[in-house]
Amino acid sequence: MIFNPFKSLRFRVFLMVFFTGLVSCLVIHFAIIESYENRAVSVRESEVSTQLMILANHLINYNYFSDTTSDVINAELDLIANLYDGRVMVIDNNLQIRKDTYGISDGKIIISEEVVKCLKNGTAGASTVYDRNNGYIEMTAPITETLTFESGDVAAGEKSQDVVRGVLLISVSTEYIRNTMNILTRRAVSIELIAVILILVSAWWGSGKLLRPFDRITSAINDVKAGFTNEPIEGSQYYETEHIINAFNQLLQRMNALDASRQEFVSNVSHELKTPITSMKVLADSLIMQDDVPNEVYRDFMEDIAAEVDRENQIINDLLELVKMDKKATSLNITTVDVVQMMEVIMKRMRPIARKRNIELTLETTREISAEIDEVKLSLALMNLVENAVKYNKEDGWVKVKLDADHKSFTCEVSDSGIGIPEDSLDKIYQRFYRVDKSRSREIGGTGLGLSITHSAILMHRGTIDVQSIEDEGTIFTVTIPLKYMQSQE
Template identity: 30%
Template sequence: MIRRSIVAKMTLTITALVLFVLAILYIALTQLFHNALFHSALKGTSGESLTALTNIAQWLFVLAGFGAVLLAAGLAMILSNQLTRPLVRMAAVTQSMISGTYNTKVAVSGEDEIARLGQSINGLAQNLEFLNTSRNQFLADISHELRTPLSYIHGYSEVLKEGLAQSEQDKDNYLEIIYEESGRIERLITNLFDLARAQEGSLQIELESTDVKRVVRKVVEHLRPFAATKNARLAIDIDVTHRLRVDALRLEQVVFNLVDNAVRYAPADGLVRVTAVEEGGILEIQVSDNGPGIPEEDLPHIFDRLYRVDKSRSRNSGGTGLGLAIVKQIAELHGGSVHAQSSLNHGTSIRVRIPAIKA
């Protein structure tokens, strides 16, 4: 229906233009012919001859006009089909996108409006395919992240309930595992909740006088035991001498997510360096590691929601692709920014910059 409508409109438009041109030609030729008749009459040509000549000319004009209209209509149909053919293909691609198939692309050639429309549709399909893949991967990851600790909690609580623990030490160990795994679930749910609030714009920043040095040291010391389990070393360098007005809770969350992420992907005997400096009303926090690095094609996406560079490794290390997305949201809520630099086999450095006036 859409195709027919476009063809009809284009056909009528072209036909109208042709008829307009023919009408102008007809008037002009008629005027010229009448002038010729006038001059012939002055020279003594008979009236019957002039009438016959006039009738023949008029019939020639009519036949020429009719032929021109048919020719114009045919050309209009051909041009319309050529113009609407890519639109029909685009309609088929968009219909496949509606049905959930995003890997079909529009063949694009040229630089006209239709070509740009095709490029836009291809870009939309690529984005939708990425979002769909990320969503499916995220659901699988979340299912795994919840299933693992819940299995531990269920298994060890059942052992305790049935009185199968061999000793008090075993009971304490089982309770410690249950406590740690429940904390893991709590952190996961908190991150999901914070990310959802940030997306809908309800995550608020509460600026307060904050001892930045204390916040950073607290997070680093809290993560040292975890780093030790990964055979990773933590180094810290803080050059902040004044209390600053920032959201202490969110700042702690930023540092925790950055350091936790770096430790998870650090190699054996790896080094994670945490630096914080305040200069010119800007607080800059940087976390660097000597890990495997991030491929160049993945680097622009590491702050996207649900994105994970190495899916299998992220699952094994406990990552969910939420930490860096939350860091970005918090930095932007402070009016700041976050940037990453990385190269394969040479580590990664993530830098957060936020405005922070002295308290």
């Protein structure tokens, strides 16, 4: 048999725990790196924005667009460019580059959407662009001059107006942010490798720890299967294992009960089959040991042997019928049957037996009854009830059969004036080979299987059977069978 690890619960739990830990580490890793990058870029943008505002004011104060040779302003531009490892360009309102700290674009015209927007909209048009792939931040800031002039209206006083004289365009390197991120990434990877190893070991150990109760259950079940013990399993740490143990213990209890029932059944069958054979053996040996046996004696012995053969045959037939009833695969031959007519046939068959003991046999019904049943099996079950009512009755007694029905089911009540059943035996009468009065049962030819056959047949029809009995007064069996047969969902 090829081992498939994915069928192992422990392996699945291990994978679940391991991948959960691994994904958590990766999420934390990228979340931290991303958070640091966003924070670092935001801080750098804020710093550069402040420097650009200060520089723009200086450019206006020093009238830089009129004289670009100012050492103070040029030094300040170079300082900012060096400080942020970038490039600064001063652009006038004609899109001409008046100063480039790289010294390669002075006097040239720049066509840039960001610069045009900034010239047109002023502060509202300032923009910031972070290019992660190329590692720089590009920012624009307006160079604004505030003009003050007198209004024609004396009461209005002086008015001011902001005029955009140019734009500062700066490109700031983010190399140091990338280097810091690389350092953090290397450290994070080292920590994550250690964490993954710890998760790997913890996942394997934890999965084994979690499934250890299941291993103990498996070991206990294997011991039961091997026959080393048949004791219930004890000890449970989880609700899940407790449910499994309870279910197994109930199954084990049922198996033990079935095994005990099987042993008892085999013992009873052996005894019942052996008794007629022993009787026939005794009778045959008696004939063999005698010489010149008179015909009358010979005939009496042979009649006794024939009676024992009939008894043996009845036991075997009842056993075969019971085995058929026990087979779950046995299907019922369901047809629509006239129950009243079926019961009349049963009564007709039983009347000759009832007449021998002068027992009154009556059938009472108030309506026509049609039901979906297996006529052969249910007829046998009801005949057993009527036959028992006749056989275990008193001389000059009576047996009454009542049929009735409603919209769901029909009932058959078989009552008699017989010897009754002791109260302590009422819950045992459906057991195989159980006899209330063994001596009388053998005397009248009972095998102890009739009620077992009846009970099985009724259950196969999804019906019920109830019994009420008082010793020396009589017994009432009530059978209820659905009018519509419902197929089992198994």
